[in-house]
Amino acid sequence: MKLSLVAGIVTLVIALSFGLQRNFSPLGGLFPDAVLTVLTLLGIVMIIRGIREPARERPFAGIAASGLLAAIAILAVWVFSLGVAGFVISGLVFFLITALFLRERPVRIRVVLVDAAISTLFVVGIYLIFTRVLLIPLPQAPF
Amino acid sequence: MNLKLGSLREIRALLGVVAFGLALGVLMGCAAQEGGDSYPNRSISYVIPFDPGGESDITARIQQGPLEEALGVSVVVSHQPGGGGALGWSELTRTEPDGYTIMGHNLPHIILQPMVRDDAGYETDQINQVYIFQSTPNALVVPEDSPYQSLEDLIRAAEENPGSITLGGSGEYTANHIGTLLLNELAGVEFTYVPFTGTGSAVPALLGGQVDGLMTYTTAALDMEEQGVRVLAVAAEERVSQLPDAPTFQEEGYDLVEGAFRGVAVPPETPEEIIQTLAEAFREVNNDPQVIEQMEELGFTLENLGPEEARELTQERREVYERLLEDLEELETG
Amino acid sequence: MLELLVDAVIQNLSPGLFILIILGVIGGMALGAMPGLSVTVGLALLLPITFTMDPVSGLVLMGAFYMGAVYGGAFTSILVNAPGTPSSIATAFDGYPMTRQGRSEEAIVGVTIASVIGGLAGVAGLIFFAPLLANFVLNFGPQEYFWIGIFGLTMIASLAARSLVLGLIGGFLGLLLSSVGVAPVGGDVRFTFGFTYLQGGVPLIVALIGLFTVPVIIDMIANPGARHAEMMDGGGRGGAGVVWSTVRDVLSRPMNLIRSSVIGTVVGALPGAGGNIANLIAYNEAKRTSKRSERFGKGEVDGVVAPETANNAVVGAGLIPLLTLGIPGAPPDAVIYGVLLLHGLRPGPDLFVAQGPLVFTFMVSIAIAAIVMIPVGLIAGRALQRAVVSMPTRYLAPAIVLLTIVGSYAVRNNVADVGLMLLLGIAGYVLRELGIHPATIVLGLVLGPIIETGLVQGLLAASGLETPWTSFFTRPISLVIIAMTILAALWPLWVSRRDQRAREMQEEG
Numbered sequence: 001m002k003l004s005l006v007a008g009i010v011t012l013v014i015a016l017s018f019g020l021q022r023n024f025s026p027l028g029g030l031f032p033d034a035v036l037t038v039l040t041l042l043g044i045v046m047i048i049r050g051i052r053e054p055a056r057e058r059p060f061a062g063i064a065a066s067g068l069l070a071a072i073a074i075l076a077v078w079v080f081s082l083g084v085a086g087f088v089i090s091g092l093v094f095f096l097i098t099a100l101f102l103r104e105r106p107v108r109i110r111v112v113l114v115d116a117a118i119s120t121l122f123v124v125g126i127y128l129i130f131t132r133v134l135l136i137p138l139p140q141a142p143f
Numbered sequence: 144m145n146l147k148l149g150s151l152r153e154i155r156a157l158l159g160v161v162a163f164g165l166a167l168g169v170l171m172g173c174a175a176q177e178g179g180d181s182y183p184n185r186s187i188s189y190v191i192p193f194d195p196g197g198e199s200d201i202t203a204r205i206q207q208g209p210l211e212e213a214l215g216v217s218v219v220v221s222h223q224p225g226g227g228g229a230l231g232w233s234e235l236t237r238t239e240p241d242g243y244t245i246m247g248h249n250l251p252h253i254i255l256q257p258m259v260r261d262d263a264g265y266e267t268d269q270i271n272q273v274y275i276f277q278s279t280p281n282a283l284v285v286p287e288d289s290p291y292q293s294l295e296d297l298i299r300a301a302e303e304n305p306g307s308i309t310l311g312g313s314g315e316y317t318a319n320h321i322g323t324l325l326l327n328e329l330a331g332v333e334f335t336y337v338p339f340t341g342t343g344s345a346v347p348a349l350l351g352g353q354v355d356g357l358m359t360y361t362t363a364a365l366d367m368e369e370q371g372v373r374v375l376a377v378a379a380e381e382r383v384s385q386l387p388d389a390p391t392f393q394e395e396g397y398d399l400v401e402g403a404f405r406g407v408a409v410p411p412e413t414p415e416e417i418i419q420t421l422a423e424a425f426r427e428v429n430n431d432p433q434v435i436e437q438m439e440e441l442g443f444t445l446e447n448l449g450p451e452e453a454r455e456l457t458q459e460r461r462e463v464y465e466r467l468l469e470d471l472e473e474l475e476t477g
Numbered sequence: 478m479l480e481l482l483v484d485a486v487i488q489n490l491s492p493g494l495f496i497l498i499i500l501g502v503i504g505g506m507a508l509g510a511m512p513g514l515s516v517t518v519g520l521a522l523l524l525p526i527t528f529t530m531d532p533v534s535g536l537v538l539m540g541a542f543y544m545g546a547v548y549g550g551a552f553t554s555i556l557v558n559a560p561g562t563p564s565s566i567a568t569a570f571d572g573y574p575m576t577r578q579g580r581s582e583e584a585i586v587g588v589t590i591a592s593v594i595g596g597l598a599g600v601a602g603l604i605f606f607a608p609l610l611a612n613f614v615l616n617f618g619p620q621e622y623f624w625i626g627i628f629g630l631t632m633i634a635s636l637a638a639r640s641l642v643l644g645l646i647g648g649f650l651g652l653l654l655s656s657v658g659v660a661p662v663g664g665d666v667r668f669t670f671g672f673t674y675l676q677g678g679v680p681l682i683v684a685l686i687g688l689f690t691v692p693v694i695i696d697m698i699a700n701p702g703a704r705h706a707e708m709m710d711g712g713g714r715g716g717a718g719v720v721w722s723t724v725r726d727v728l729s730r731p732m733n734l735i736r737s738s739v740i741g742t743v744v745g746a747l748p749g750a751g752g753n754i755a756n757l758i759a760y761n762e763a764k765r766t767s768k769r770s771e772r773f774g775k776g777e778v779d780g781v782v783a784p785e786t787a788n789n790a791v792v793g794a795g796l797i798p799l800l801t802l803g804i805p806g807a808p809p810d811a812v813i814y815g816v817l818l819l820h821g822l823r824p825g826p827d828l829f830v831a832q833g834p835l836v837f838t839f840m841v842s843i844a845i846a847a848i849v850m851i852p853v854g855l856i857a858g859r860a861l862q863r864a865v866v867s868m869p870t871r872y873l874a875p876a877i878v879l880l881t882i883v884g885s886y887a888v889r890n891n892v893a894d895v896g897l898m899l900l901l902g903i904a905g906y907v908l909r910e911l912g913i914h915p916a917t918i919v920l921g922l923v924l925g926p927i928i929e930t931g932l933v934q935g936l937l938a939a940s941g942l943e944t945p946w947t948s949f950f951t952r953p954i955s956l957v958i959i960a961m962t963i964l965a966a967l968w969p970l971w972v973s974r975r976d977q978r979a980r981e982m983q984e985e986g
Contacts, residue, residue, distance in 0.1 A: 007911040011646050018653055018668050027936070028663030031929040032656040039649045045642055067699030072903060074698065075691070075878065079899045082882065083892045091882075095875040102701045102871035115871075122876055126883060134514070134522065135219050137188065138883065139892050190890075195521035196811035204524045205819075222518075223890045225677025226659055226666075230889065233673055260666050264673035307941030315664035337937040338662050340930060343805045347748045350802060351615035353938050366803045366818075369825030441818050 005050025011043035074098055086141030088127050095119035182242055182417055186217040189407070190246040192231025194224045197341075198362065198441075199247045199405060202277065205438065209431045213424040226263075227314065228252050233264025240271075240410040242417035248272065250404040254461050255316040258468065267461065268411075273418055274425040275406035275448040275456070277438060279360035280379035281322040281399075282389065283310075286349055287371035289356070294375045294395045297356065301332035311337045311345045311354040319358045322378055322401040324467060326358075329397045360403065361386060362442035378402055385442055404446065406453060422449050482604070485837035489537070489845050497534055498541040498842055502849045505545025506857065510553050510561045512686050513884030516546040520812040532820040536839045539813055541846035544792050547752060548592040548850050551785050552858060555584045556865045557877050559690040559884070563681050564752030564788035566919060567760035569689055570636075571773060571780030576866070578776050579708040585862050586723040587778045588785045589854040591734065595786035596847030598738030599745060599793025603800075604840050608826075610746040610794070611801040619938055620949045622749050623931030624958035626924045629754060631965040632761045635773075636920065639912050647913040651921020652928070654679050661926070662933040674893050681753070683885045683898045684922055688915035690881050691902020697874040704870050720855065727782055733763055737783045741790025746797045751807040752788040753923050759787035765968060793843055800824050800836065 019036050022029060074094065081090040099115040100107060130136045189207070191199050203220045210218045223231035223246075232253060235246045253270045256263040283294065291297040301308045312319030315338045323336040337354055339345035342363045349357045350370055357363070361383050364374050374389035378401045382391060392399035407425065409418060428434055429447055438445055448456060488494060508519040520539055527535030550561035555572030568588065575584040602610065630648060637644020657668045658678025669675035697704060727734070737759040744755035763783035764773040773780045796813070798804040803824040805811040817824055822832060829836055865873065885898035905915045939948035949955060 003911055007643060007646065007913065010908075010911065011650075014650065014653075017670075021668050021670070024660070024665050024667065025663035027933045028660035028665035028667065030936075031925075031932055032653065032667060035649055035652045035656065039646065039653060042642055042646045042649065046646070049642070063696075063699050068695065071695040071698035075694065075899055075902075078878065079882070079895050082895055087882070091879060095879065098698065098875035098878065099871045102698065102874060104701075118872055119875070122872075122879060126879055130883065130887070134508075135221070136514075136518075136887055137219075137221055137890060139886065194808060195515070195517045196805075196808045196815070200521055201524070201812075201815040201819075204521065207525055208528070220521075221890055225680075225889050225891070229659075230674065230677040230891065234891075259664055260676070262666075262673050262676075264676070304941065309938050309940060311938075315660075315662060335937055335940045337934055339934065340661060340926075343811060344749055346804050347615060347798065347802070348618065348934075348938070350804075351618060353618035366823065369803060369823055369827060437819055440821055441815070 002050045002053065002055050004046050004053060008043045008046030008048075008050055011039060011046060015039045015043060070101065074101070082139055087138040088123055089141055091123035091127075092116075092119055095123055182420060183214050183216045185243065186219055187214065187242075188244045189218050189220045190231060190235075190244060191220065191222050192224060192228040192235075192246060192248075193222070195222055198279070198443075199249070201441065202405060202438070202443070203247060205434055206276075206425075206428050209428040209434055210424060213427040214420075227256065229256050229260070229263045229265070232256075232270060235408065235410055236265045236269045238410040240413040242409060242413055242421065245273065245407050245409055245421065248406055248408040250275070250406075250457060251316075251318055251321060251460060251464065252403075254457060254464055255321070258464065259316055267457065270408045271411050271413055271418070272453040272457065273407045273409055273421045273450055274429075275404050275446050275453045276425055276429050277443040278402050278404045278446050279318075279362050279443060280377055280383060280402035281318055281358055282361045282364035282377045282383075282386070283326075283356060283358055283375045283392075284349065284364050284367060284372045285356040285375060286352065287373065289373065291356070291375070292373070294390075294392070294397075297375060298330050298332055301330070301334055305333040306335055308356075309335045309337050309354045310356050310358045311339055311348050312358045313342045313345055313360075314338050314340070318401055318403040319360070321464065321467070322399065323358045324471065325399055325401060325463075326392075326397065328467065328470070329399055360442075361444070364389070365442040379444070383444060385439065404448075404456070406448070418450055481833050481837045482841065484834060485841040486845075488533075488834075488838045489842050494534065494537050494838075494842065495845075497538045498846050499849055499853070501538045501541025502545035502548075502846050502853050503857065505542035505547075506549035506552075506850075506853065508542075509546030509549025510861075511884060511887075512553060512559045512561050512690075512880065513682055513887040515562060515682075515808070515888075516543055517808040517812060518887075519546055520809055524812060524815065527816055528819070532816070532822065533835055533838055535816050535820070536813065536835075537842040539816060540792075540839060540843040541849070543809055543813075544596055544789065544843055544846040545850065545853075547788050547792055548588075548596075548785070548854065550788075551588045551592070551781070552585070552861060553880070555581055555588065555781065556862060557690065557873075557880070558693045559877065559880060560685055562752070563685065563923070564756050564791065565784065566685065566753065566916075566923070567756045567784035568781050570760060570916060571775070571777050573693075574774070574776035575778070575781070577704070577707050579866075580776060581862050581866055582719050582859060583723045583778060584781050585854070585858050586720050587727050587782050589851060589858065590724055590727050591737070591782040591785040592789040592854070593847050593850055594734050595738055595741055595789035596792060596850070597844055598786070599742055599790035599795075600840060600844040600847070601793075602742040602746070602790070603793040603796055603843075604837075606742075607797045607801050610743070610797050614747050614798060615802075616954055617747055617749070618952070619931045619934035620952055620955045621931075621958060622927050623935055623949065624955050624962065625747075625750065625754070626928035626931060628958055628962045628965065629757065629920070629924045629927075631962060632757060632920055633917055634966065634969050635761055635764050636914055636916050643912045644914065644917050647908070647915075647917030648921040650908075650913070651918040651923075652925040653921075654684065654918070655922045655925025656929065661930045662937065674891075677889070679897065679901075679922065680888050680894065681919075681922055682888050683894045684901050685919055686881045686885050687898040687901030688905035688919055690877065691899060692906045692909060692915070694874055694877055694881070695902075695906055697870055697877075701870045701874070704873075708866070723778065727778065730779065733767075733779050733783055734786055736762055736766070737786035738790050741787030742794040744787070745791030745794030745806070748798045748804050748806040750927065751795060752791040754927070755787040755791050756784035757920065757923065759783040765965075789847065793840070796840070796843075800828060801826065 078094040096119045193199050238244045348354050365385050376392045377389045378399045550565035551568045554560040554565040554568040558573040560566050572584045633644040633648045666676045740759045741755045760783050764770050795806045798806045799810045805814045885894045936945045939945040
């Protein structure tokens with residue numbers, strides 16, 4: 001895969017998605033316009049370089065696609081559930097899921113119990129430190 | 144390295160720790176459930192939509208103790224900064240109107256943001272004002288070595304060199320900015336306004352001679368007196384007690400009264416009794432001798448505007464700003 | 478003055494104040510290590526407590542807390558690649574690689590020495606050069622801040638390992654991200670993609686956690702075995718031997734400590750720049766001048782020493798504009814300013830005269846807080862390090878997730894920020910695979926506001942001139958910074974020519 005080509009195209013797409021929103025006062029637009037111009041030029045340079053160079057290494061080499069997708073999926077659902085179920089519940093559930101997912105040995109009931117205990121320790125501990133000691137509210141479950 | 148599993152004893156010990164943690168949490172949760180049925184019966188969250196360490200935050204910390212006494216429940220100060228306060232205020236419009244979340248608010252911010260932004264996330268009327276407790280009038284200051292001895296000197300200079308006399312201030316569409324625009328209009332001159340990110344960063348610009356003067360707040364003017372700056376005029380109706388030698392703009396012949404007002408607000412549709420209870424509590428806090436002393440030490444002017452008066456003030460200022468912005472727009476397009 | 482100093486030292490060693498200093502340092506360290514909880518938040522929490530104290534105790538507690546918090550920011554930087562505060566961004570560049578090589582203890586010890594020396598240097602600057610530095614920094618106007626920002630951009634050359642163009646793309650992506658939200662001049666709301674939420678912009682800490690820490694988590698979950706295998710490769714020595722050998726090693730290159738202290742003191746005294754910029758500049762200068770510069774970014778101890786020296790020097794130096802001019806240089810200073818005002822102490826030249834003993838006790842207490850960090854850091858800091866290192870990956874990974882969630886949420890108490898953090902993290906992961914280093918994006922994000930406000934304020938402030946933009950090229954300090962920028966930009970070229978020539982010489986000889 002020609003990485004430079006991809007990087008150049010990604011740069012141009014980002015510049016375009018920002019550039020389409022521009023509708024500024026003269027001074028408010030000075031800086032973003034300058035940045036967008038440079039970014040566009042850099043994107044073009046990368047594309048030219050990508051066309052001229054031979055195809056090189058594959059991105060994400062050395063990482064199993066399944067592991068990568070699982071990692072992103074766990075994180076995404078965890079963060080999403082934060083707004084729905086609050087910090088404590090989402091934390092308990094996903095801490096446990098992550099810990100079990102990363103197990104090397106087969107899952108037994110005893111293992112689940114220990115992991116559940118440790119996840120409770122971490123999640124409830126952090127929750128109490130923040131809300132009771134530092135008086136900083138964390139996302140609450142609406143119910 | 145790996146945690147050794149298997150021994151029942153260890154698991155029991157772990158579960159014990161967890162149970163202890165849970166019990167502690169439940170206990171503390173119960174402790175928070177103080178008082179009976181009438182409002183307020185649990186802790187109130189006092190949200191500041193700005194960064195910690197700012198004037199609003201320090202004010203809230205001063206009020207916190209006396210407010211807890213007045214309301215009989217604990218008050219927890221937290222922050223939701225972003226977008227010059229807009230992020231917090233748009234959150235306020237989506238908050239449960241139960242009186243347990245109150246938020247600091249500022250004039251003219253809550254009037255001007257919805258006016259000049261396509262979508263500020265809230266409307267001025269949605270900010271349900273409870274009380275306005277302090278203000279900081281604008282003050283026009285110049286450095287010690289400035290050639291301008293009086294407001295008249297400065298305005299004459301601006302007449303002679305339109306656009307080249309610069310006045311720094313805190314932020315865009317703030318009381319400082321609007322004050323400069325109003326002065327431009329009243330005196331028929333053109334000062335160039337240079338916005339800085341907060342009062343703190345405007346001060347070195349004045350002391351270092353990067354700008355000719357500052358349209359700042361009386362609090363900053365008071366702090367800078369030590370450095371020998373001259374206060375040319377104060378945009379209040381009468382002279383400010385901490386700066387007795389500084390004339391008002393009205394004394395100098397310009398009808399300019401402009402400044403920032405700070406208060407608290409609740410979500411839209413909060414029951415009237417709750418608003419009254421809170422307003423009463425803030426009135427009490429504002430009459431606490433220690434609070435008065437601390438606020439004056441910081442240079443604030445105390446205000447006591449209940450819900451009705453706060454709304455009237457807001458409406459009055461809104462009309463002024465609408466007209467000003469319309470005139471400016473005509474100027475630009477015409 | 479000597480008498481005042483001696484009195485101040487004696488004051489500080491009285492049991493009451495000394496205990497406050499120890500408590501302040503420990504509390505500050507704990508809070509500083511949490512990403513998302515800024516020093517300012519901690520000081521604001523302390524504010525009501527200080528109401529009940531006499532002015533000296535209140536100030537001493539806050540000063541110690543501030544010092545401890547800046548030091549604590551290094552721990553999560555090193556151990557899990559999550560800078561606790563923006564002052565420890567560059568600490569992660571070499572600190573985390575050291576952890577992966579099983580050398581985290583060495584990094585922690587290095588950081589401790591660095592922080593103590595930097596902290597002492599900053600206080601020395603405050604005590605002995607305050608009036609001088611205060612007058613100097615007043616000459617910095619918007620134009621100078623603009624050029625400092627541009628000078629900072631030359632760091633891209635050393636951060637971008639693979640290609641300069643890719644580094645520039647990362648830097649400018651960061652600059653672009655920094656312009657999301659309300660414009661500093663003009664009041665426009667920019668690049669919100671239709672979300673009202675984005676008018677608040679992209680908070681630095683949220684981006685930092687996303688870009689630096691999320692990739693670490695993804696790697697841990699996707700490839701759980703790798704972490705321990707790597708740490709074992711590094712040898713994983715431990716114990717008192719590491720402490721002494723690291724201390725000797727770091728002190729054997731005093732120039733690194735001196736240079737970084739000076740950078741931290743000067744940048745810290747500037748009201749418009751703070752630890753977030755000082756630590757990056759110090760890192761870059763350390764790398765530029767080091768004999769082992771090719772090892773930077775791969776676990777070089779000088780790479781953690783430089784930023785941590787500079788950021789602790791900022792603590793004392795940041796008080797220079799506050800105490801002499803009444804200008805709070807950074808948000809934490811604003812809280813300290815509030816304490817002074819509430820006790821009827823108005824900063825300015827008179828404060829030193831009328832309140833000499835109080836001011837000196839305060840200044841000396843910050844130095845003592847720096848020294849207290851040695852035992853606290855070596856005991857509590859290394860305990861934390863052992864705990865994190867020995868924790869199995871399957872618990873460490875979700876624990877770091879909790880840390881990132883809490884950290885990004887606590888910045889503005891906003892759930893949407895957690896989503897933004899994750900989004901930036903995944904984007905950063907993909908960009909990293911394309912060869913764009915996340916550090917270049919963060920660099921742009923840090924420097925963007927300085928460059929933009931300097932640019933537009935400079936143009937407005939010079940509106941008396943026929944052509945306002947010429948003011949950027951006529952002011953003496955601006956010209957000096959421009960010259961430094963050109964030198965910094967040409968330096969890599971010169972180094973590669975020198976190396977080439979050296980190689981040729983060797984071949985000939």
